[in-house]
Amino acid sequence: MKIKTILLFLFTINFSINNAQVGINTTNPKGVLDITSANSAVxxxxxxxxxxxxxxxxxxxxxxxxxxxxxxxxxxxxxxxxxxxxxTKPNEGVVKINAGGSSGGVKPSWNNTPANTTRQVTYSSPLVYASSPTTSWPENSTVSDIKIYNGGRFLENEVLGQVHQWRVIVNYTKSSNILSQDIRFILRNPSSGFRLEVSGVIPSGKTSGILVYNFTSIADQASLPSPFGTGNGYILEWVASDDITTLNIDSVTRISNHKD
Structure with missing residues (x-):
């Protein structure tokens, strides 16, 4: 009975074995496995x-x-x-940090910062992320999988050679001043000496406003931590050419561009 059943099955699907090639619904397979159908699919x-x-x-x-x-x-x-x-594709993703800590989150902020005084941007944990679509996780990822900030360092996606774009948005207030001044943001890797500086110029007489900074980095062994490299991420700092009354980080966004 079993033999008859097997023979009937093989006859029904037009099964063919020819020189280690298997054909289903074809007697002339063109590869190791060749499945032919006019109205169905695998x-x-x-x-x-x-x-x-x-x-x-x-x-x-x-x-x-x-x-x-x-x-x-x-x-x-x-x-x-x-x-x-x-x-998104596996190694893509846009992650926007709105704040740090619990109970709604706390944005990094400073009051009465003297001119030419360097401040480091740090967040408390856990991070507070913007909702979709401003933040779009790579597929099969959860919040705990996303590595963008740890121990005062900003981290790239763990893909060697991947290009990342960083956007930092800040709010500021300062005393009235007839001269223009600048607030510089610095993204640097203390392990390798990599350093990027971007200046945001405040027009004459303006006492408050928003500044936007953009950086580009490429993940390499000097920036990625083990097991991908010997780096530890980037430090983000700012310094102003004149006294700043208040400054707070509205958000930090990292865009991980797709890499095949």
Missing amino acids: VLPRLADPVSVVTPVAGMILYDSTNKAIRYFDGSTWNTLIYSTQL
Whole structure:
């Protein structure tokens, strides 16, 4: 009975083995496996979380039913082969820090800062992030997976060679002054000596306002911590050419550009 069932199955799907090639619905397979159909498709294993695969091997492929994406295993990580338009790619992401600490969050701020006095931008934990779409997590990520700030250092995404854009928005007030002045923000890596300075010029007579600063960095072994490199991230500082009455950090945004 079992033999008849197997023969009937093979006859029904027009199964063909030719020189180690397998054909389904074709007697002339063009590859190791050749599936032919005019009105149907292959259905991949559907898993809510690829991590549930017990012993993954490089080359495995499946359908991620949670994120509605085709995923493949490269030997160490599950990556996205085909992704939904609603998702970012695996190493992309925009993360905006609104504040630090609990109970609504606290923005870094300073009062009565003398001219030419350097201040470091630090946040208390946990960080308070902006909601979507200003913050868009990479797929299959949670808040705890995002590494952007730790111990006073700002961190890049852990992808060597990836380009990151940083945007810092600040609010300030100062005493009336007929002269223009500048507030410089500095992004630097004390381990490698990397240093970027951007000046924001306050027009003559202006006593309050908003300044926006933009930086670009490339993740390398001197900036990424172990196991990717020997770095420890960046320090963000500011210094003004004249006395500043108040200054607070409205937000810090990191954009991780897609890298294949």
